[in-house]
Amino acid sequence: MEGLMYFDRKSGEIIGLDEKVAIYPAKYFVTSPERQEKAILDIRKELNERVIELQNEGKLIEAQRLEQRTNFDLEMIQEVGYCAGIENYSRYMDQREPGSRPSCLFDYFPEDYLLIVDESHTSVPQVNGMYNGDRMRKQTLIDYGFRLPSALDNRPMKFAEWEQMQKQVIYVSATPGDYELEKSGGVYVEQVIRPTGLLDPAIEVRPTKTQIDDLIHEIRERAKKNERVLVTTLTKRMSEDLTDYLLGIGVKVRYMHSEIDALDRVDILRDLRLGNFDVLVGVNLLREGLDLPEVSLVAIIDADKEGFLRSEKSLMQTAGRTARNVNGLVILYADKITHSMDKVIKETARRRKIQEEYNKKHNINPKTVLKTLEEIMSSTVIADSKAKQDARRGRKKKDQHKTSISILTDPALERNNPEERRDLINQLRKQMVEAAKDLEFERAAELRDEINRLEI
Incomplete structure (x- = not known):
């Protein structure tokens, strides 16, 4: 070894020398x-x-x-x-x-x-x-x-x-908590203006009595324009029931909640952006950090049910999921204006006013930044690993199924000694249990029948 040195990977220029490197x-x-x-x-x-x-x-x-x-x-x-x-x-x-x-x-x-x-x-x-x-x-x-x-x-x-261990800290949030505001002494910097010129979404309050019919109408209008819709409910059961109902009337819809695996969620969001379905129903997973410019409508069911899922911060974060679309709209289905709703509506109106004045002053025409198919695929590349896992798992199950069928139809099976027959039964029983867990009931029943035949 002649020496230890740090160098610039692009230019090859030596930045510094060192005697020790850990x-x-x-x-x-x-x-x-x-x-x-x-x-x-x-x-x-x-x-x-x-x-x-x-x-x-x-x-x-x-x-x-x-x-x-x-x-x-x-x-x-x-x-x-x-x-x-x-x-x-x-x-x-x-x-x-x-x-x-x-x-x-x-x-x-x-x-x-x-x-x-x-x-x-x-x-x-x-x-x-x-x-x-x-x-x-x-x-x-x-x-x-x-x-x-x-x-x-x-x-x-x-x-x-x-x-x-903190020295200098910058807290970044659209809805900062009491801790951050206290630590900063109430001093904060607003970042209301977006480089794209997009405004915060408009907010409308509509009655709950006809909320589902109204929602269906809005979904179909958005689908005609190739735009997507997010719908938030209060419970997992409600999200599943609403999804089943919408599927029953021909709406391309899926649901997402905490029981959905993390990789499955990425897969679902990719399919939403690619237009494989138009509506995503969820509970509390449609908040911070989701970049979904294709979404032009966020519908919040039972927005007047005050609580964690309908707090000021939750409503503001959920509404923000449609802030990347020029046609962004948030519909709050409610029969009364809660304190949280009132604060969100007023804060959004304040921000929209600032944004509109800035756009007018600088002659900015807001427009949605839509990604190409390749960009969407690359930004959700983690979903590819899940697809590969599913493919491997599918091939494995298919091979296992073929193996079990080939074993069962082997004429030599009748000549097996009792010990070999016992081992085979145990193997098939494991496959039967696995098939039942995977909800492959027909295959499980087939394996059960063959086990019964072998045990005679």
Whole structure:
């Protein structure tokens, strides 16, 4: 090795020289043999103390489980230098004090770094939630003898620790929370003007008595213009029932809620943007961070039911999903104007006035920035991984089905000895259970009949 240097990847220009460069392991904790030996001794000491504690509490099974699991981990560390879940012993590997936080990315930033918290109204509460959620999960593992108490020190930062590590912070949100406003001393910068000249969507309030008929009319009008519609309901059941009803009258519609897998959600949003269907019904997944310029209408069912899903912030964020379309409209189906609705309507009107005056002054003609098919496909490329997974899974099931059918129709089956027949029955029974789980009831019934025939 002649030297270590930093260089510009594009120009090849050498930026600087260095005598030392730290290259960290991608997956495992790596430490010196001396520190590893000390860590093993400390882990054994804690293990002995914890096993005695569990035995005194009458938790003999938990004590045995903990002893077996930890001893296995220690043997792996001694033999190969790591084990599965080695991060749970990170306090000993790092030689940290009990209760101290692990190192994190912030420790590598310079003193004057700038932290930008996007969608801060949801991001900030999640910082506190991560620590509490991690602790609850690990405490259960500790109580039942799956982990040592020191595993609690492999954790996210506490909220107070996160605050202490902040230097300069910019909170970005269309609906900042009380925390952000308090930390900034009430000083904020409005970004109301969009480069595209688009206005905040117009808001209309319509009665709930005829909300479904009115919604169907609006959907059909948007479909004629090749535009999309988002509909938000209060519950999962309502979203599914409304979707079934709209499907029954010929509307191309799908629903999305928290029970839908993350990759499936991306797939659904891609299909919406590509025009494979016109309407997406959801509960609380149509809020911040969705770039959907094809959507020209957001319909909020039961907008006057005051609560978390119909709070000022929720309504404002949901309405914002149609702010990227020049024909953007938000319909609030309600029989009364709630406090949250009133604030959203007034704030939107205020912003629209500023935007209209700016556009008029600078002769800007607002227009929707529509993406090409290729751009939509590339921006939702994560959905491709799901498609590949589904294709592999489909091929696997198809191969399994072919295998089982070929086995069942094999004339040599009649000549199998009892042991081979037993193995075959067990194999087919597993396939039957899997088919039933996948709702392939016809195949499951076919396998059941063949199992019965073999058992005669």
